[in-house]
Amino acid sequence: MITLYAADSPNVLKIYLALEEMGLEYRAIPVDVMAGQNFSPEFMRLNPNAKVPVVVDEDGPTGSPLTVFESGAVLIYLAEKTGKLIPSEASRRYQVLEWLMVQMSGLGPLFGQFIHFHLFAPDGNDYALSRYSTLAHRVIGALETRLSEAEWLGGCDYSVADIATFPWARPLSRIFGPGVEAEYPRLMEWLARIAARPATGRALAAVEEIGRLTTAPGEASPEALDLVFGRGTHAYARA
Numbered sequence: 001m002i003t004l005y006a007a008d009s010p011n012v013l014k015i016y017l018a019l020e021e022m023g024l025e026y027r028a029i030p031v032d033v034m035a036g037q038n039f040s041p042e043f044m045r046l047n048p049n050a051k052v053p054v055v056v057d058e059d060g061p062t063g064s065p066l067t068v069f070e071s072g073a074v075l076i077y078l079a080e081k082t083g084k085l086i087p088s089e090a091s092r093r094y095q096v097l098e099w100l101m102v103q104m105s106g107l108g109p110l111f112g113q114f115i116h117f118h119l120f121a122p123d124g125n126d127y128a129l130s131r132y133s134t135l136a137h138r139v140i141g142a143l144e145t146r147l148s149e150a151e152w153l154g155g156c157d158y159s160v161a162d163i164a165t166f167p168w169a170r171p172l173s174r175i176f177g178p179g180v181e182a183e184y185p186r187l188m189e190w191l192a193r194i195a196a197r198p199a200t201g202r203a204l205a206a207v208e209e210i211g212r213l214t215t216a217p218g219e220a221s222p223e224a225l226d227l228v229f230g231r232g233t234h235a236y237a238r239a
């Protein structure tokens, strides 16, 4: 049995998508990030960086429980455990890992920063908004190019690279405006193919359910928002 520490978030959705595709038995424990629960000592023993997702696999590779945090590491762990959604042949495997890393190091952090400065920061962030929008579009452009030469990001098969990217690319037009749909037609077709998979429907329903059990960003207290965003009394201050 796998335990997934979950919130209503794109990085957690990745893990639901993988678990559902792989048919693994799991249970989810909600972590109320917008109430600061991820900073509890219990949770920080699982992930000292205080972020979801985290999984605990009771049946780890050596027979004892194994804890894994960071969504990219969790996806690789689950893929290797099941032999699913990652090719075993080396050159195909590295194509999957390349695009998985593009999501982990590029798309996710850049979208995250753009959303932060767009929705949550005080006014006066034109430089940050322009920088993160430009760099995010550079990565989206790379995805569009890739998807015009291959059906899936890793090549000919659906893989953990697609799973990592889908939750971040899905709200593209909500983040950057409906005009982006015409700019990235291959990406839009790829999103529709993933959305039509039965496992995707189950994963989206599961993460929505977690959302009902936890605090939405709009309902969070100013203190909790400061904690999550590292500002106010929680800002790092040099002496």
Ligand SMILES: N[C@@H](CCC(=O)N[C@@H](CS)C(=O)NCC(=O)O)C(=O)O
Pocket: 007, 009, 010, 011, 012, 033, 038, 050, 051, 052, 053, 069, 070, 071, 072, 227, 228, 229
């Ligand atoms: N690189 C990490 C990012 C995880 C992450 O940012 N998780 C968010 C939810 S999507 C979180 O736990 N935020 C709480 C915080 O940073 O305080 C991963 O991919 O797992």
